[in-house]
Amino acid sequence: MVSRASRRRVLAAFLAALGLAALGLAALGLAAASAQAEDVVDLGWDDLIPQGQPPLSPSLEGVIPHDESAMASGQPASSGVRGDWNGRIVRLSGFVIPLDQDGAGVRVFMLVPYVGACIHVPPPPANQLVLVTSERPYEAEGLFAPVTVTGMFGAAATSTRLAEVGYALSADRIEAYGG
Structure with missing residues (x-):
C-alpha cells in the first residue's frame, strides 16, 4: 500500500521533471505539510x-x-x-x-x-x-x-x-x- 506522502512525492518529482518548477515546489510543500501532520503523536x-x-x-x-x-x-x-x-x-x-x-x-x-x-x-x-x-x-x-x-x-x-x-x-x- 502506497502512503499519501509517497504519492505526493512521486507527483512532485513528476511535475519537476516536466519543468513545472512552481507547481513542483507547491506539491513538495503539500507533501511536507502532510508528512508533518501524520507525524503528530x-x-x-x-x-x-x-x-x-x-x-x-x-x-x-x-x-x-x-x-x-x-x-x-x-x-x-x-x-x-x-x-x-x-x-x-x-x-x-x-x-x-x-x-x-x-x-x-x-x-x-x-x-x-x-x-x-x-x-x-x-x-x-x-x-x-x-x-x-x-x-x-x-x-x-x-x-x-x-x-x-x-x-x-x-x-x-x-x-x-x-x-x-x-x-x-x-x-x-x-x-x-x-x-
Missing part, C-alpha cells in the same frame, strides 16, 4: 506513566476532602517520566490551570488529567502534569477549561507554586476540547 494520560508502573489511582481523581490526612499525604511520589516523545510533536487533551494570565489570555498553564487536580489535595504525581507554554495567549473559558494542545513535547522536571511537574509542551495549537 496522539497521547493519553496513561501514556505518560512509565511502563510497569500502575495507572493513576481513581482515588486521586475528583474532589478530595481538605482534611489533615489529605494535606499530610502531599503530592504522590512520581515513578519517573518517559522520554519516548522528547522533541516530538504531540497532541494531548486535558484541563487548564492558568499560571500566567493577562487580559489577552493564558500563556503558561498546567495541563492536568482531571478537574480539581492541583486545587484539591494532593496534586497528581509529576508524571501526570504538563507545563504548557504558548507564544500566543489562549482565551481559556475559566479554570479547568477542557482543551487539546498540540506542540513540541518533552520530559522536563519543573517546580511550580502548585506542584512538581514532569513534562513540558511548547504549544503550536490550543483548541477547546472537541473543537
